[in-house]
Amino acid sequence: MKKAFILLLSTCMLLSIFSSSVFAKQNHPSTEGNTNISSIVTYDDMIKELKALEKRSKGELEVFTLDDLGYEYSKSEQGRDLYVAKIGNGPEKVWIQSRIHGDEPYGTEASLQLLQMYISNQSTQYRKVLDELTLYIIPMYNPDGSEMNIRQTVLMDQETSEPLLNDRGNQIRIDLNRDWAEGAFAAVESKAWYSYWTDIQPDYGIDIHHQGLKTDSETGEAITMSLGISLAPGGPTLPNIKDGQYEDITRQMQVYVFDALKDYGFINIDRYTTGNNRTGFTEIDIHGGVVSAMMLGLNYDGLNEAEHSHPAIFFETSGNTRDGNLGQRARGHNIRQNALGIQELLYGLASEEVFGVDPERWDEIPRPDITGYNTDHSGFVPVAY
Numbered sequence: 083m084k085k086a087f088i089l090l091l092s093t094c095m096l097l098s099i100f101s102s103s104v105f106a107k108q109n110h111p112s113t114e115g116n117t118n119i120s121s122i123v124t125y126d127d128m129i130k131e132l133k134a135l136e137k138r139s140k141g142e143l144e145v146f147t148l149d150d151l152g153y154e155y156s157k158s159e160q161g162r163d164l165y166v167a168k169i170g171n172g173p174e175k176v177w178i179q180s181r182i183h184g185d186e187p188y189g190t191e192a193s194l195q196l197l198q199m200y201i202s203n204q205s206t207q208y209r210k211v212l213d214e215l216t217l218y219i220i221p222m223y224n225p226d227g228s229e230m231n232i233r234q235t236v237l238m239d240q241e242t243s244e245p246l247l248n249d250r251g252n253q254i255r256i257d258l259n260r261d262w263a264e265g266a267f268a269a270v271e272s273k274a275w276y277s278y279w280t281d282i283q284p285d286y287g288i289d290i291h292h293q294g295l296k297t298d299s300e301t302g303e304a305i306t307m308s309l310g311i312s313l314a315p316g317g318p319t320l321p322n323i324k325d326g327q328y329e330d331i332t333r334q335m336q337v338y339v340f341d342a343l344k345d346y347g348f349i350n351i352d353r354y355t356t357g358n359n360r361t362g363f364t365e366i367d368i369h370g371g372v373v374s375a376m377m378l379g380l381n382y383d384g385l386n387e388a389e390h391s392h393p394a395i396f397f398e399t400s401g402n403t404r405d406g407n408l409g410q411r412a413r414g415h416n417i418r419q420n421a422l423g424i425q426e427l428l429y430g431l432a433s434e435e436v437f438g439v440d441p442e443r444w445d446e447i448p449r450p451d452i453t454g455y456n457t458d459h460s461g462f463v464p465v466a467y
């Protein structure tokens with residue numbers, strides 16, 4: 083049953099990649115190895131595509147901005163609207179965010195591709211997802227950083243619309259994925275998305291990133307995708323949340339994705355680590371990361387008094403614009419594996435197959451030995467053997 087489903091998907095994906103105006107850009111000449119952002123979906127492209135998809139969906143997909151919803155903080159630092167695409171009618175809510183780092187572009191396209199799949203396919207598996215889940219998809223969390231092709235956002239003087247400067251006369255850049263913490267929330271985007279999250283109270287979270295080009299530390303083979311949990315399983319934080327419940331569910335979610343994707347020829351998966359052979363490898367345990375704060379049930383500014391929380395995971399696919407743009411073929415694969423990974427996971431959640439997975443199988447996913455945890459709360463924490 084499962085196998086037939088995957089084959090079907092793979093055919094649908096091939097068809098859908100070439101069927102939209104945004105993706106038609108893949109036909110531009112390849113610029114292998116050079117940083118070329120002209121083929122990457124811009125903010126305006128995204129809006130155009132979202133509106134086209136909404137129209138085609140005949141009411142199934144709702145596209146709106148936080149400003150439409152009347153939020154006090156509802157736009158980016160530079161005044162761009164923040165877009166949400168909502169689809170599905172199920173009781174379980176899934177928050178899917180892309181491009182919190184502006185120079186990690188393909189999550190936006192993966193989100194659009196995912197929406198396209200649900201709109202144009204009426205298979206029972208897809209219906210199951212839309213009947214059991216409601217998806218809140220954020221294709222571009224950081225529109226300013228995306229337009230500038232930088233990781234962070236830039237803080238602006240809201241009166242003059244000029245960048246704020248620090249004591250040394252430099253722009254103040256904020257990594258939005260360190261900005262959901264007590265004493266943080268420096269950027270207006272963080273306040274806006276956090277307020278919305280506290281109102282939605284999702285049940286699960288998925289965050290799409292891209293890392294640099296990566297190879298297996300032992301075999302030298304290219305890694306196309308790393309599966310990550312931003313509070314490391316077995317690390318200083320996650321085992322202590324809800325008696326280890328999220329440690330189990332996050333690992334189940336990732337093992338499910340691993341099982342579903344590992345047989346595709348173009349996907350080579352490992353677990354997300356930082357560091358290298360020379361410095362040693364570490365896992366991350368960052369409290370200020372958005373999906374971490376979701377698991378910690380952060381109550382900022384009294385907006386989450388009940389300390390709502392939920393399990394959340396992230397994907398890191400290889401290739402961001404810091405390392406030069408990928409060739410067109412790799413780029414298509416990159417987008418496709420993201421969309422497939424999310425889509426498989428959503429079916430696993432809707433069907434509850436995810437909860438039948440043995441969480442300990444997380445250890446079967448390749449990962450170099452680690453020396454410890456990189457944290458934003460206790461410095462470097464050596465691994466306890």
Ligand SMILES: [Zn+2]
Binds near residue numbers: 183186291
């Ligand atoms: Zn990132």
